[in-house]
Amino acid sequence: MTVKTQESTAGWFSNPAARTWRTAPLGSTTRTFHDSLPGYAPTPLVSVPELAEALMVGAVFVKVESQRLGLPAFKILGASYAISRALSTRLGFPDAALTLEELRDRLASSSAPSLAAATDGNHGRAVAHVAKLLGLPATIYVPAGVSQAAKDAIVSEGAELVVLHVPYDDVVQHAKNAAGENVMLIQDTAWTGYEDIPQWIVDGYNTMFAEIDEQLHEAGIGRLDLVIAPSGVGSFAQAVVAHYRSTEHTPAVLSVEPDTASSVTTSLSAGELTSVSTADTVMTGLNCGTVSEIAWPVLQAGLDASVTVTDAEALTAVKDLATLGVDSGPCGASTLAGARAMLADADRRAALGITDDAIVVLLSTEGRAANPKGFSPDA
Numbered sequence: 001m002t003v004k005t006q007e008s009t010a011g012w013f014s015n016p017a018a019r020t021w022r023t024a025p026l027g028s029t030t031r032t033f034h035d036s037l038p039g040y041a042p043t044p045l046v047s048v049p050e051l052a053e054a055l056m057v058g059a060v061f062v063k064v065e066s067q068r069l070g071l072p073a074f075k076i077l078g079a080s081y082a083i084s085r086a087l088s089t090r091l092g093f094p095d096a097a098l099t100l101e102e103l104r105d106r107l108a109s110s111s112a113p114s115l116a117a118a119t120d121g122n123h124g125r126a127v128a129h130v131a132k133l134l135g136l137p138a139t140i141y142v143p144a145g146v147s148q149a150a151k152d153a154i155v156s157e158g159a160e161l162v163v164l165h166v167p168y169d170d171v172v173q174h175a176k177n178a179a180g181e182n183v184m185l186i187q188d189t190a191w192t193g194y195e196d197i198p199q200w201i202v203d204g205y206n207t208m209f210a211e212i213d214e215q216l217h218e219a220g221i222g223r224l225d226l227v228i229a230p231s232g233v234g235s236f237a238q239a240v241v242a243h244y245r246s247t248e249h250t251p252a253v254l255s256v257e258p259d260t261a262s263s264v265t266t267s268l269s270a271g272e273l274t275s276v277s278t279a280d281t282v283m284t285g286l287n288c289g290t291v292s293e294i295a296w297p298v299l300q301a302g303l304d305a306s307v308t309v310t311d312a313e314a315l316t317a318v319k320d321l322a323t324l325g326v327d328s329g330p331c332g333a334s335t336l337a338g339a340r341a342m343l344a345d346a347d348r349r350a351a352l353g354i355t356d357d358a359i360v361v362l363l364s365t366e367g368r369a370a371n372p373k374g375f376s377p378d379a
């Protein structure tokens with residue numbers, strides 16, 4: 001697919017037709033796979049009444065991904081499941097997600113590949129971590145703007161780190177060129193001819209929504225009105241839309257991205273997949289110029305709205321959440337910044353169908369330790 005390029009546009013976009021769009025649910029077996037990983041436990045879903053009051057809604061729950069399978073971000077849900085599916089397929093089990101133990105046994109007696117990924121930080125660390133658990137070598141490519149802490153974390157997983165002085169989209173291209181028969185690319189964005197692994201990554205995120213459904217049910221909440229997700233290449237937002245457009249009760253879904261890397265908002269406004277030029281941001285994991293090709297049709301049809309936020313708004317949200325006892329890095333806290341941008345304005349509230357008794361979930365996808373940039377992780 002040829003993708004046109006234009007300058008990043010800040011602002012917001014809403015699609016009223018999205019609420020009635022429906023799609024098939026994501027694969028339901030991912031939780032069984034994640035359950036087999038060392039240290040799996042559902043992450044907390046915490047109610048924050050102070051935010052509900054400030055945002056003039058009934059309740060705000062924050063899904064806190066600051067500790068997920070030993071890492072400070074949610075990305076390992078997708079990376080671990082996709083690596084298992086890709087290696088299982090290579091070993092002759094195309095429909096299975098073999099456990100790490102099963103994979104280790106079988107890989108010992110076959111020619112094992114190395115793993116590679118391009119990353120803004122979290123995805124690459126997750127790939128490096130799973131490679132370490134499997135005893136496989138990994139090479140992780142990063143743009144120079146990734147925080148030193150995130151680079152050190154990737155190296156601490158035993159991976160080779162390659163720092164490139166080019167934007168994220170070009171780093172993906174480098175990783176793509178390095179892939180081959182014995183170098184398996186585990187990338188969280190799709191392009192024509194490279195769709196299976198990105199889709200398995202999206203499927204892996206489903207475990208988070210299964211947990212949320214269960215946690216809301218346990219809290220006696222039978223309805224959900226708005227789910228807010230941060231967006232980089234849009235794979236996570238694709239998973240959010242796929243889940244909440246296949247459930248019986250369908251909340252509005254809002255994506256949030258930096259005003260300097262607004263690939264989703266710009267594409268939705270243009271009515272076609274459009275690459276944008278990007279600039280440095282504290283929301284490191286969201287610094288992507290091109291939406292994944294398999295995410296795009298899902299987002300175009302099923303995303304209710306998309307909004308951009310500034311670095312200053314994201315950093316204020318990091319600080320405010322810390323004060324409320326929630327450990328959230330800039331990508332995660334961008335969801336609060338997005339909620340503020342949308343819910344303080346009557347037209348935007350109406351576009352999302354939000355009333356003063358609405359139940360809102362913010363998907364806080366990383367902790368402060370993941371990509372400390374522009375703030376102190378101990379704040």
Ligand SMILES: Cc1ncc(COP(=O)(O)O)c(C=O)c1O
Nearest residue numbers: 122232233234235236285365366
């Ligand atoms: C912490 C965090 N949140 C959200 C995202 C966005 O996910 P996606 O790139 O799939 O849109 C990323 C991507 O790396 C991330 O690291």
